[in-house]
Amino acid sequence: MKPVLQALLLADSVYQDAATGKHIIVGTFNRVTFKKDGAKPVAIEVNGEEKTLIPGGNRAICPCAYISLTDIRGKAQCVLRYVNLEQNTVLLQIQFAIECPDPLQTVEVALPMPMLPPIAGVHALELLCDDEPLGSHRITVEETKEENDVSDSE
Numbered sequence: 001m002k003p004v005l006q007a008l009l010l011a012d013s014v015y016q017d018a019a020t021g022k023h024i025i026v027g028t029f030n031r032v033t034f035k036k037d038g039a040k041p042v043a044i045e046v047n048g049e050e051k052t053l054i055p056g057g058n059r060a061i062c063p064c065a066y067i068s069l070t071d072i073r074g075k076a077q078c079v080l081r082y083v084n085l086e087q088n089t090v091l092l093q094i095q096f097a098i099e100c101p102d103p104l105q106t107v108e109v110a111l112p113m114p115m116l117p118p119i120a121g122v123h124a125l126e127l128l129c130d131d132e133p134l135g136s137h138r139i140t141v142e143e144t145k146e147e148n149d150v151s152d153s154e
Helices: none
Strands: 004-016 023-028 032-033 042-046 049-053 064-070 074-082 090-099 108-112 123-129 132-143
Touching: 004 108, 004 123, 004 132, 064 123, 090 108
Parallel strands: 032 132
Antiparallel strands: 004 023, 004 064, 042 049, 064 108, 074 090, 074 123, 123 132
């Protein structure tokens, strides 16, 4: 019998409260945007002085995956993989093992991930245990357009 996936989330960060043991999941998402050539500095004026502003928020990030499983019987070998669905190619893969003596317990895993590749398209974060798929989380990755690339429809 395979484990039961209760949750699979992608977030900016996941940490565990020391006092309660609760996992705190911050900034869940299913969409990533990036600029192909990175953010370009912009000159702005502040109090009569010219400053350089480097825009943020347009890059592939290093997320954290939150996984909640139950019905684990003994030890399970797991694989979390990031797959480009249009090309059916695995872009990232993380292997880990989980063990639980009681199948009625819930096992929570916070797994730091490397930077997501800035490849536009539809992707999935897929979880497999003992080579069986348990579930997935779909992610859309889009390249942002430069402000002057957007045509005004008015």
